[in-house]
Amino acid sequence: QKEVEQDPGPLSVPEGAIVSLNCTYSNSAFQYFMWYRQYSRKGPELLMYTYSSGNKEDGRFTAQVDKSSKYISLFIRDSQPSDSATYLCAMSGIHSSASKIIFGSGTRLSIRP
Amino acid sequence: GAGVSQSPSNKVTEKGKDVELRCDPISGHTALYWYRQSLGQGLEFLIYFQGNSAPDKSGLPSDRFSAERTGGSVSTLTIQRTQQEDSAVYLCASSSSHLRDRLGNTIYFGEGSWLTVV
Numbered sequence: 001q002k003e004v005e006q007d008p009g010p011l012s013v014p015e016g017a018i019v020s021l022n023c024t025y026s027n028s029a030f031q032y033f034m035w036y037r038q039y040s041r042k043g044p045e046l047l048m049y050t051y052s053s054g055n056k057e058d059g060r061f062t063a064q065v066d067k068s069s070k071y072i073s074l075f076i077r078d079s080q081p082s083d084s085a086t087y088l089c090a091m092s093g094i095h096s097s098a099s100k101i102i103f104g105s106g107t108r109l110s111i112r113p
Numbered sequence: 114g115a116g117v118s119q120s121p122s123n124k125v126t127e128k129g130k131d132v133e134l135r136c137d138p139i140s141g142h143t144a145l146y147w148y149r150q151s152l153g154q155g156l157e158f159l160i161y162f163q164g165n166s167a168p169d170k171s172g173l174p175s176d177r178f179s180a181e182r183t184g185g186s187v188s189t190l191t192i193q194r195t196q197q198e199d200s201a202v203y204l205c206a207s208s209s210s211h212l213r214d215r216l217g218n219t220i221y222f223g224e225g226s227w228l229t230v231v
Contacts, residue, residue: 006155036222043117043204043222044156062118088155100169101206101220105155 006104023089117223136205
């Protein structure tokens with residue numbers, strides 16, 4: 001079993017729709033949760049960052065973490081064609097020199113005009 | 114520098130040849146990562162450097178792969194006797210991993226080195 005599971009998609013929705021992207025994980029030591037966006041032929045860029053449980057909102061994007069269920073989500077409101085990309089969740093454990101980031105496999109998202 | 118810099122951005126090599134990929138992390142970042150991403154796949158962890166500690170090499174797929182980091186800054190990933198299955202994007206990333214940095218373990222990626230083995 002992978003430490004982080006993410007549905008690879010592809011996910012196609014019409015412009016203006018609300019998008020929900022999700023990841024599940026198995027390691028209860030994870031405390032830092034991130035979402036990265038990767039456009040075609042580019043490196044991933046950090047989109048959202050959350051520590052421990054709860055919600056975080058940034059413009060049209062909301063990240064949710066439910067540590068009791070080991071489940072994280074990214075919501076995109078009023079989706080735009082420019083949001084079309086691959087979205088990768090990522091997480092890591094306690095802040096130590098031995099920690100490393102574990103990534104999901106990414107969900108490919110397409111927003112239809 | 115302003116961001117993570119990788120070179121070459123594209124490399125086509127013949128099967129059996131050795132290749133070197135270079136990464137210049139963000140200035141002051143103590144942690145450096147190499148990942149591999151095959152077409153349509155997620156990120157595969159290869160190796161992690163943190164300060165002067167021994168690197169975590171647990172993700173290197175075979176002994177043909179090696180990496181070093183000189184002076185705690187620039188890193189080189191070397192692939193010996195390349196095979197066609199080594200064709201992928203090799204992504205370097207760095208992070209501050211500093212307790213006072215609220216972004217903590219968040220990492221910043223370069224644009225990648227696109228390797229094609231023919």
